[in-house]
Structure formats: structure tokens, C-alpha cells
Amino acid sequence: MASGTMITVMFLLSMLHTVLAVTAYEEAEKQFLTKLGLSRKPIVNKNVDIPCATMELYKSMSEKNTAKTNFPLPGLHTKSANTARTYTNTGSPPINSKSQRYRLQFDIQPLPEREQVTAAEVRITMFYKARLEDDEFIHVLVHDIIEPGIKGFSKPILRLIDSKSINRSTALKSEVISFDVTPAIERLSEKNFDGNHGIIVQCVITSGGQTHIMDVFDFESSEKALLIVYTDDGTIEKNANNMMERYRTKRSADDEPTxxxxxxxxxxxxxxxxxxxxxxxxxxxxxxxxxxxxxxxxxxxxxxxxxxxxxxxxxxxxxxxxxxxxxxxxxxxxxxxxxxxxxxxxxxxxxxxxxxxxxxxxxxxxxxxxxx
Structure with a gap:
């Protein structure tokens, strides 16, 4: 009887140790997720497609030998950004293959409360199927859709937020073009991204000719069009303010204790x-x-x-x-x-x-x- 009781006690102690270990792990995991700003452990599909732009952004930050957490993006005001989120275009190609316009649609969920938008860009691959003369330029216009139009009743209310002119003779055969869409994302963030109607991309040729949007941009590959939103969660300034003053002296042989x-x-x-x-x-x-x-x-x-x-x-x-x-x-x-x-x-x-x-x-x- 005593032997059986001892075995039972040892078994119960073993189970208790296992339960405590699992509880400690779950608590540690929860604390880590909270530090990362996540409410729960993400449920992930094993086949995650990581766009090249996102991976390049990660590598550029990982290779920086500095305590700063800024994203190095020329032309964009991201001095205080420490977070970048990637969204893929969910819009469908135009029904009319000769269309000069294309509506980009990104499924943007409300950002964490403490994060503030500092910049946003849309990256699109251009591959120039259309043949142009050497003196011709492709003008690319990007519009924020303030209000969508109603067919037969009203036109959409658009706001021009960025544009680029590309000389066909000097442009690469295929390249990624970045458009600054910060004003559109800032406007939507103020409304918690309610009323997100997308972005219009339009192509115009200087000579008055026409080019089809699908002959200029690649919207069908795995990369498609990407929206990258840069935010600041305030931890950079907080970390700097809380950093303790410390001595910065070089170690020498004379400093070693006896x-x-x-x-x-x-x-x-x-x-x-x-x-x-x-x-x-x-x-x-x-x-x-x-x-x-x-x-x-x-x-x-x-x-x-x-x-x-x-x-x-x-x-x-x-x-x-x-x-x-x-x-x-x-x-x-x-x-x-x-x-x-x-x-x-x-x-x-x-x-x-x-x-x-x-x-x-x-x-x-x-x-x-x-x-x-």
C-alpha cells in the first residue's frame, strides 16, 4: 500500500511539474507577444509568400549596425518609423483591356492604437510592353479615391497625390516604381480606415497617344502591386528618454583587477x-x-x-x-x-x-x- 501511495504521489508531482512548466511557457509567450504588440499568437498558413520588397526591407534594417530604428527610404519622411506593414493588391484587372486606369484595392485593418502613420508607398512593377518613341514620356498619375462615383449619376471624387514621368528611352526594361501615397493613408487612418475605396493609377503619353494600363504595369504576377505603410509606435523616443547615462571608457590591461x-x-x-x-x-x-x-x-x-x-x-x-x-x-x-x-x-x-x-x-x- 505504501509503495502504491508513493508511486501515486510521484506521478501527481510529475503531472504538477508538467502543468507548471506549460503554464510558465504560456505566460512567457503571452508576455513576449504583448511586447510585440500582438493580442494572440498568429495562425499562419505554412506557405507564406514573402514579397521581394518586404524581404529587402527586412535585410536593409538587419544589416544596419546602429541603435537607430529608422527605415532608410529616400524621399519619404520616415525618420521616426520603426514598423512597416505590407499589403497586397486585391483588385481585379480592368474588364476593358484598353483601359488607361486601374483601381488598386488594399485590405487595411485598423492599426494598433499607439501607432501613428509616418509614410506610405505603393510599389508597382513596370515592364513596358507598349512601344514608344524616344522622345515620348509615360506620365503616371496616382489618385486617392475620396468618394466613388455612381455609374450614370456622378463621377468619383479624386485627389492627385503623386505622379512620375518616365522616359522610355532611358528607362529599364522592367523596374519597380514607388509612389508616395502618404496623404491617402493618413486620411484613412483618421477614420480608422473606414471608407477605403482604393487608389487610381492612370497612364498618359505626352504626344497625346494612348497606352493601355495593362501594357505598362504588371498587376498579375505574384508580386503584383504592394502597399507598404510605415508607422511609429513611440518606443524609439521612449527608449531614448529612458536610457541611463553611462561611462564610455576603453578597456585596457591596467584596468584588470588584481x-x-x-x-x-x-x-x-x-x-x-x-x-x-x-x-x-x-x-x-x-x-x-x-x-x-x-x-x-x-x-x-x-x-x-x-x-x-x-x-x-x-x-x-x-x-x-x-x-x-x-x-x-x-x-x-x-x-x-x-x-x-x-x-x-x-x-x-x-x-x-x-x-x-x-x-x-x-x-x-x-x-x-x-x-x-
Whole structure:
């Protein structure tokens, strides 16, 4: 009986440990998702088609060796943007193959409350099927549809928001053209994207001739037309305001503390940065985090021993706390080894609505450690 009872107790303890482990994992996952601005773990189709423009944007941010989280886009006011969302065109090709106009339609859901639109662009591939003379230009006009028209009763109310003139003789055979549609997205964001009627793209030739929209733009390939909306969630300014003042001194051999104990086992390692690789696959995040597969987060560990050397990057308070601990260890604890400089990390993932998001998050990786 006693043996059976013991086995039952051990089984129950094992089950309890498993339940606690699962609960801890779920809580950690929930906390991480909240930090990313997600209300739940996205449900993702395994065959995710990532447009080249989105991947290039992710790579450009990942390769930046800087603490800034700005998107480098010439001509667009994105100095404070740390988030980019990609939307694909859901509109159908014109019924009339000779049409000079095309309506782009993007399914834009309301943005998170704290995010503010800073810029938006539409990227369209041009492949120039139409033959033009060397002195002819293709004028491309982009209109915001303020109000749609009613056939036979009223014309649509349009607002010109961007235009480009392209010389056929100097243009590439196929290239991606970007149009600034920030005014249209700002207008819609004020209405929580209610009344989104799309964008009109129109082609006109300078000589008075006509060219068909489907002979100039590629709306049928896998890339189609893309809308990229850039936003700022306020974490850049917040992170800058909360950054602690710290000493920036170079480490030298003279800064190393004197070793007074001969036994290596008894010498606690000084406060320093240690490797820590976060593997998204091992924690079950790779189904919705598309890139990277993991990243170097690092962590701080080690002793803040008296006297604190200059390279320990200690505050005045930490110096005094360590000194008081040295005089009377029971009066106060030692200062702690903590991150003193944190760096950003760019993620490419799918949000709650299944839309691709490129976002640079601050305070994701340890760059420097010190005593506090």
C-alpha cells in the first residue's frame, strides 16, 4: 500500500511539474507577444509568400549596425518609423483591356492604437510592353479615391497625390516604381480606415497617344502591386528618454583587477557579457516569425568586486554601494551585474491579421554590461 501511495504521489508531482512548466511557457509567450504588440499568437498558413520588397526591407534594417530604428527610404519622411506593414493588391484587372486606369484595392485593418502613420508607398512593377518613341514620356498619375462615383449619376471624387514621368528611352526594361501615397493613408487612418475605396493609377503619353494600363504595369504576377505603410509606435523616443547615462571608457590591461586568490575555482568571474542565442524554432515561434531564425541576445553575469575597475562601467551609486559592502557585508548587498547598453533587433513576422510586418524592436540584445 505504501509503495502504491508513493508511486501515486510521484506521478501527481510529475503531472504538477508538467502543468507548471506549460503554464510558465504560456505566460512567457503571452508576455513576449504583448511586447510585440500582438493580442494572440498568429495562425499562419505554412506557405507564406514573402514579397521581394518586404524581404529587402527586412535585410536593409538587419544589416544596419546602429541603435537607430529608422527605415532608410529616400524621399519619404520616415525618420521616426520603426514598423512597416505590407499589403497586397486585391483588385481585379480592368474588364476593358484598353483601359488607361486601374483601381488598386488594399485590405487595411485598423492599426494598433499607439501607432501613428509616418509614410506610405505603393510599389508597382513596370515592364513596358507598349512601344514608344524616344522622345515620348509615360506620365503616371496616382489618385486617392475620396468618394466613388455612381455609374450614370456622378463621377468619383479624386485627389492627385503623386505622379512620375518616365522616359522610355532611358528607362529599364522592367523596374519597380514607388509612389508616395502618404496623404491617402493618413486620411484613412483618421477614420480608422473606414471608407477605403482604393487608389487610381492612370497612364498618359505626352504626344497625346494612348497606352493601355495593362501594357505598362504588371498587376498579375505574384508580386503584383504592394502597399507598404510605415508607422511609429513611440518606443524609439521612449527608449531614448529612458536610457541611463553611462561611462564610455576603453578597456585596457591596467584596468584588470588584481588577482589575490590563487585558486581558479574560488575566483568569481568579473561582470561581463556572455553569449546567449535565442532560437525561435526551439521555443515554437518560427511558424509566425519568418526571419530571423534566431538572434544573439547575450546576457550579463559576474561579480562586482571591490574595488570596481573603470571598465566595469559602474555608476557612482554602485561604487559607493560596493564600498559600503566591503566595509560591512551585512549592511548592504553588493551591486549587481546588469545590462547598461541595449541594442535593437529587426523581426519579420505575421500579425494577428496575417499581414507581413517588418519591425525593429529596441532593447533586444545586450551590448554592454556594468555594475549597478
Amino acid at each position: 588577482k589575490t586568490v590563487t585558486s581558479k575555482k574560488s575566483i568569481p568571474k568579473i561582470c561581463q557579457r556572455h553569449p546567449l542565442w535565442v532560437d525561435f524554432q526551439s521555443i515554437g515561434f518560427t511558424d509566425w516569425i519568418q526571419a530571423p531564425q534566431g538572434y544573439a541576445a547575450y546576457y550579463c553575469y559576474g561579480a562586482c568586486k571591490y574595488p570596481l575597475a573603470e571598465h566595469m562601467n559602474a555608476t557612482n551609486h554602485a561604487v559607493m554601494q560596493t564600498f559600503m559592502n566591503h566595509l560591512n557585508p551585512t549592511s548592504v548587498t553588493k551591486s549587481c551585474c546588469v545590462p547598461t547598453k541595449l541594442g535593437p533587433q529587426t523581426l519579420l513576422y505575421l500579425d494577428d491579421e496575417g499581414k507581413l510586418v517588418v519591425k525593429t524592436y529596441p532593447d533586444m540584445t545586450v551590448e554592454e554590461c556594468g555594475c549597478r
